[in-house]
Amino acid sequence: MAELTPKERVLRLFRKEPIDTMPFISGMGMVVMPGIEKAGLKFPTIHTDAERMAMSALWSARMMNFDCVVLPYDMTMESEAMGNKISLYEESEDILYPTIPEKIWSTLDDVAIPEKIWEKGRLPIIPKAIEIIKSEAPELPIGCWQLGPFTQAGQILELDLMLKGVFKQKEKVAMVLDKLTDMIIDIGKQWQAAGCDYITLREPGVAADLLSPRTFKEFIQPRLTRIMAAWDSPKLLHICGQTEPLLAMMNECGADGLTVDIKCDVRKAREILGPDVLFMGNVDTYKMTCDPETPKQDAIDHIKDMIDGGVDAVMPGCDLWPAIIEENMRACVETCHEYGKKPSPAVGRL
Amino acid sequence: MSTKEELLEQMKNGVVEYQEDVVKEAAQAYLDAGHLALDGVMDGLAAGMQVVGELYDANEYFVPEVLMCADALYAGLDILRPHIPKKEDDVNAQVVIGSIQGDVHDIGKNLVKMMFDVAGWDVHDLGRDVPLEKFVEEQLRTDSEVVAMSAMMTTTMLGMKKVIEMIKEKNPNVGIMLGGAPVTKDVANLFGADGYAESAGNAVSEGIKMISRLREMREK
Numbered sequence: 001m002a003e004l005t006p007k008e009r010v011l012r013l014f015r016k017e018p019i020d021t022m023p024f025i026s027g028m029g030m031v032v033m034p035g036i037e038k039a040g041l042k043f044p045t046i047h048t049d050a051e052r053m054a055m056s057a058l059w060s061a062r063m064m065n066f067d068c069v070v071l072p073y074d075m076t077m078e079s080e081a082m083g084n085k086i087s088l089y090e091e092s093e094d095i096l097y098p099t100i101p102e103k104i105w106s107t108l109d110d111v112a113i114p115e116k117i118w119e120k121g122r123l124p125i126i127p128k129a130i131e132i133i134k135s136e137a138p139e140l141p142i143g144c145w146q147l148g149p150f151t152q153a154g155q156i157l158e159l160d161l162m163l164k165g166v167f168k169q170k171e172k173v174a175m176v177l178d179k180l181t182d183m184i185i186d187i188g189k190q191w192q193a194a195g196c197d198y199i200t201l202r203e204p205g206v207a208a209d210l211l212s213p214r215t216f217k218e219f220i221q222p223r224l225t226r227i228m229a230a231w232d233s234p235k236l237l238h239i240c241g242q243t244e245p246l247l248a249m250m251n252e253c254g255a256d257g258l259t260v261d262i263k264c265d266v267r268k269a270r271e272i273l274g275p276d277v278l279f280m281g282n283v284d285t286y287k288m289t290c291d292p293e294t295p296k297q298d299a300i301d302h303i304k305d306m307i308d309g310g311v312d313a314v315m316p317g318c319d320l321w322p323a324i325i326e327e328n329m330r331a332c333v334e335t336c337h338e339y340g341k342k343p344s345p346a347v348g349r350l
Numbered sequence: 351m352s353t354k355e356e357l358l359e360q361m362k363n364g365v366v367e368y369q370e371d372v373v374k375e376a377a378q379a380y381l382d383a384g385h386l387a388l389d390g391v392m393d394g395l396a397a398g399m400q401v402v403g404e405l406y407d408a409n410e411y412f413v414p415e416v417l418m419c420a421d422a423l424y425a426g427l428d429i430l431r432p433h434i435p436k437k438e439d440d441v442n443a444q445v446v447i448g449s450i451q452g453d454v455h456d457i458g459k460n461l462v463k464m465m466f467d468v469a470g471w472d473v474h475d476l477g478r479d480v481p482l483e484k485f486v487e488e489q490l491r492t493d494s495e496v497v498a499m500s501a502m503m504t505t506t507m508l509g510m511k512k513v514i515e516m517i518k519e520k521n522p523n524v525g526i527m528l529g530g531a532p533v534t535k536d537v538a539n540l541f542g543a544d545g546y547a548e549s550a551g552n553a554v555s556e557g558i559k560m561i562s563r564l565r566e567m568r569e570k
Contacts, residue, residue, distance in 0.1 A: 094452075164417050166414045
């Protein structure tokens, strides 16, 4: 059995072709402190420069043996490109991702997406970082992500405007979602053209503990479907929180694979989806990878249980929190590669 | 003219059906008829929110509905609260509340805040994106019994642990409540928090249970 490179392994996985072993990948943030430190960088500086972003991503993957790198790291790039200021928390000793402290728009009517938004703010960093990673580490697949339209709306407006608007201002909510959907399609295409190997649409703001499945069907599903239809494969869909009531609808959106977080029971999910859907999840990104009191064996058991539960790839349920416990993180990846040598429901083995 | 019971029922249903105007009118009519404001808050508005909590738990209501019910509740509270005399206000406790630094969302925080407002607490709202030390300073300044923190993002929740340590070190008797979407009960236990609300929605569930307990206490 010839060993595949991570890129071969991951791209074959997305096509549901046989692979050598299960990859440890993500559609969301995979940057970790050991990689950032190895690259000689500090956390607040890795969001604003292509070289620093690329090198911190690369070293994170190399040091932890991840099967991919993922860009970008934070959720504010688009909002910033629309004119909002970001906080980088450069003074803080803690790991804090950039945020939008105050939003320039206060009503649903205000939303106006600039033309060629991918040329604005920090967005041009991404194609440059992709280029650097491609030349430094051609063996690693590069994943990029875009927030879904509802979650993105929360980066540019007060979220309660959107939430209440679902009842009180249906047409305006639909208008905002449509504008953002167009933008998400455009940016995703730009990144695919720049060479990203797969793309994830993450829409955590629509979980069934926030919005009703009815609202999901009416407002969210049609837009997620439109985005998926416009993007090239491979493309994944991720929703955090309670997703069991949404899985069947998620599966209709046209993604090549679905990913969930720890609130989703993978066994139940697999039962709902059947054996043919590419399904990934759902590493607990605090307890298993960051909590110093979690024994290594617990992390190993967590991964084995997930694989036995029917995932096709082990994927963190959320962005990896960068302050990992190295020993446990390595154990998670190693267990995935070792225990994942057997076929998974949707993907055979070479 | 409507009876006291009818007006309470109107306030309650107005909250459940998120009809701000119905709640306002009923609250004003209730006051004008000379009924006790505190009863109006507890047996009208809070009773409505209790039903909302049940509807949320039964997956009939979701966060958008709950937010609109909360608006209706506040519409009534704004009218009734100024007429509750201090001495009648059995619970005269204080809470410091805020979303933690790195988190600019405040839906969960605002829903928890509502529960304290209903219960007649003095609420010190620090807003969102609040630096860790600020929680500690504000607790010391106000001598509040409870500190409630929320984080909607996994990436900010670790900050909570530090705040809890800082507060417990200076004042071990302070009650701590955590809430926010990604914080699981396990995490709350690990961090040594005393109360826990899993999500914006659970914050409401938990908050409403607390309101229910307050109502039971008054009846005894």
